[in-house]
Amino acid sequence: MDLGVDWAVQWLTLSARLMSEHREELIALDRAIGDSDHGENMDRGFRAVIEKLGQTPPETPGAALKLAAMALMSKVGGAAGPLYGTAYLRAATSLGELAEIDAAALAGALTAARDGIVARGKAELGDKTMVDAWSPAVEAADEVLADGGDAVAVLAAAAEAAEVGAVTTDPLIARKGRASYLGERSAGHRDPGAVSSALLLRAAATAAGFPEGSAE
Amino acid sequence: MKKLINDPRSVVDESVEGFGMAHADLVDVHTDPIYIVRKGAPVAGKVGLVSGGGSGHEPLHAGFVGHGMLDAAVPGAVFTSPTPDQIIPATAAVDSGAGVIHIVKNYTGDVLNFETAAEMAQAEGISVRSVLVNDDVAVEDSLYTAGRRGVGGTVLVEKIAGAAAERGDSLEAVAGVAEGVVRNVRTMGVALSGCTVPHAGVPSFELAEDEIEIGIGIHGEPGRHRIAMESADGITSRLLEPVLEDLGIKAGEEVLLFVNGMGGTPLSELYIVYRRAARILAERGAKVERSLVGNYVTSLEMQGCSISVLRLDDELTALWDAPVHTPALRWGM
Numbered sequence: 001m002d003l004g005v006d007w008a009v010q011w012l013t014l015s016a017r018l019m020s021e022h023r024e025e026l027i028a029l030d031r032a033i034g035d036s037d038h039g040e041n042m043d044r045g046f047r048a049v050i051e052k053l054g055q056t057p058p059e060t061p062g063a064a065l066k067l068a069a070m071a072l073m074s075k076v077g078g079a080a081g082p083l084y085g086t087a088y089l090r091a092a093t094s095l096g097e098l099a100e101i102d103a104a105a106l107a108g109a110l111t112a113a114r115d116g117i118v119a120r121g122k123a124e125l126g127d128k129t130m131v132d133a134w135s136p137a138v139e140a141a142d143e144v145l146a147d148g149g150d151a152v153a154v155l156a157a158a159a160e161a162a163e164v165g166a167v168t169t170d171p172l173i174a175r176k177g178r179a180s181y182l183g184e185r186s187a188g189h190r191d192p193g194a195v196s197s198a199l200l201l202r203a204a205a206t207a208a209g210f211p212e213g214s215a216e
Numbered sequence: 217m218k219k220l221i222n223d224p225r226s227v228v229d230e231s232v233e234g235f236g237m238a239h240a241d242l243v244d245v246h247t248d249p250i251y252i253v254r255k256g257a258p259v260a261g262k263v264g265l266v267s268g269g270g271s272g273h274e275p276l277h278a279g280f281v282g283h284g285m286l287d288a289a290v291p292g293a294v295f296t297s298p299t300p301d302q303i304i305p306a307t308a309a310v311d312s313g314a315g316v317i318h319i320v321k322n323y324t325g326d327v328l329n330f331e332t333a334a335e336m337a338q339a340e341g342i343s344v345r346s347v348l349v350n351d352d353v354a355v356e357d358s359l360y361t362a363g364r365r366g367v368g369g370t371v372l373v374e375k376i377a378g379a380a381a382e383r384g385d386s387l388e389a390v391a392g393v394a395e396g397v398v399r400n401v402r403t404m405g406v407a408l409s410g411c412t413v414p415h416a417g418v419p420s421f422e423l424a425e426d427e428i429e430i431g432i433g434i435h436g437e438p439g440r441h442r443i444a445m446e447s448a449d450g451i452t453s454r455l456l457e458p459v460l461e462d463l464g465i466k467a468g469e470e471v472l473l474f475v476n477g478m479g480g481t482p483l484s485e486l487y488i489v490y491r492r493a494a495r496i497l498a499e500r501g502a503k504v505e506r507s508l509v510g511n512y513v514t515s516l517e518m519q520g521c522s523i524s525v526l527r528l529d530d531e532l533t534a535l536w537d538a539p540v541h542t543p544a545l546r547w548g549m
Binding site (some may be wrong): 027031034035036037040041044073074075076077078079080081082083120121173175176177178180181182183 | 249270292293294295296297298299300301323324325328329331332354355360361362365413415416418420421433435437
């Protein structure tokens with residue numbers, strides 16, 4: 001099954017709902033190793049995304065993601081604003097004018113998003129950042145694509161892998177971002193950026209019709 | 217949480233609105249997006265100086281907008297860097313054609329947003345140079361962190377670079393002066409308590425009655441060492457020794473000594489810290505030529521302080537002494 005603009009709009013709508021529902025949790029995670037603003041910033045950013053969607057309904061999935069990129073960059077601030085803004089912008093560019101996205105286009109967009117985050121944040125796998133959710137998500141998506149899975153299966157695999165990836169940040173010592181200043185004291189806490197990334201990918205899979213599953 | 221606010225989500229808007237009303241003779245406040253510019257900007261032929269960062273550090277940065285210091289300040293949400301769509305119009309508003317310098321504290325969010333804004337302003341034909349402030353010696357191993365943070369020394373960079381811009385230095389020259397200050401200033405801070413970000417509602421971190429956190433940054437984030445409470449003299453030594461060691465201050469050198477309050481410590485205690493710091497410097501044979509004591513780079517209501525030392529030469533001293541007229545710093549005019 002290919003995915004169209006309705007899926008993209010639904011993805012962003014569900015993302016906004018998840019960011020609002022998990023606002024306190026993300027603030028608490030960030031409070032432990034950062035500066036307590038991640039949940040508030042993501043909630044504010046996605047409320048802006050929803051507002052923009054209402055003003056100018058997009059015609060393609062790429063246009064929807066570009067709109068999200070611009071809203072996030074102008075409303076989130078901090079590190080998350082430019083990182084997610086870049087991710088959505090790169091994904092939008094990768095999708096171009098496509099009206100319907102198949103598994104290959106989707107996997108390509110996820111890769112572009114991940115590469116954008118890596119390029120902007122200069123973080124690697126294991127640095128205890130959102131890359132630890134995105135990298136396994138992209139790998140899982142590529143595997144499903146190679147096995148002939150459809151777009152929905154690609155998203156489901158990416159969402160599952162991102163959630164596992166977020167959990168794997170628990171014991172890591174942060175080497176990027178605010179948490180890096182804590183050194184060893186950052187171990188034992190889940191990275192808030194990896195958690196919000198997993199939530200966003202879960203929203204993408206749910207929007208495609210994949211059951212919500214056992215997201216932590 | 218007990219704070220003098222109306223709604224956690226409108227703290228920055230309402231605070232900036234009040235700031236604009238209180239200092240209408242010095243600044244113009246723009247809303248949506250929020251940024252603050254010096255009255256009469258851009259000043260013909262003058263390099264524009266723009267800085268910004270999360271709110272909650274007042275008077276940094278808006279309090280330093282005015283003659284002889286910043287041309288514009290861009291406040292983000294509390295403890296959150298501003299966004300490019302605020303930084304770009306602020307940059308354009310202070311560009312007289314002579315170019316603009318972004319003074320950026322080394323935090324991932326500030327760096328990424330200013331980097332994006334600088335690229336976009338350049339695409340619009342404005343010459344932009346960025347100067348990164350990273351004076352925090354508490355960050356020992358920059359290989360495994362995002363690098364040294366920009367903390368209290370930022371005020372000194374803004375004042376001195378501001379004086380260079382005011383006297384008519386070129387873009388490259390002002391950037392060179394700012395970078396010279398960055399190279400010669402080091403800072404280390406301590407927290408006696410955490411602080412509460414309004415939208416979080418609970419303190420960023422908790423310290424027991426007998427605990428202090430050495431080596432904090434300015435966003436309320438914990439530092440790296442938590443130790444038992446000590447006397448003011450003991451804490452002062454812990455802060456100042458690594459600063460002097462890192463700077464390599466030798467006998468006979470002239471310095472500026474800056475004791476900065478984090479927002480919740482009375483001036484009387486800052487002077488107790490200053491007293492000990494000045495004595496340590498005297499014992500080392502260094503000469504305290506200039507000093508600054510007060511709450512300039514704060515973390516909301518956090519108790520604690522930071523100590524900065526800037527190595528001076530005749531030019532830096534002259535630029536420090538140059539007239540300044542801003543809401544939070546004023547002398548010579």
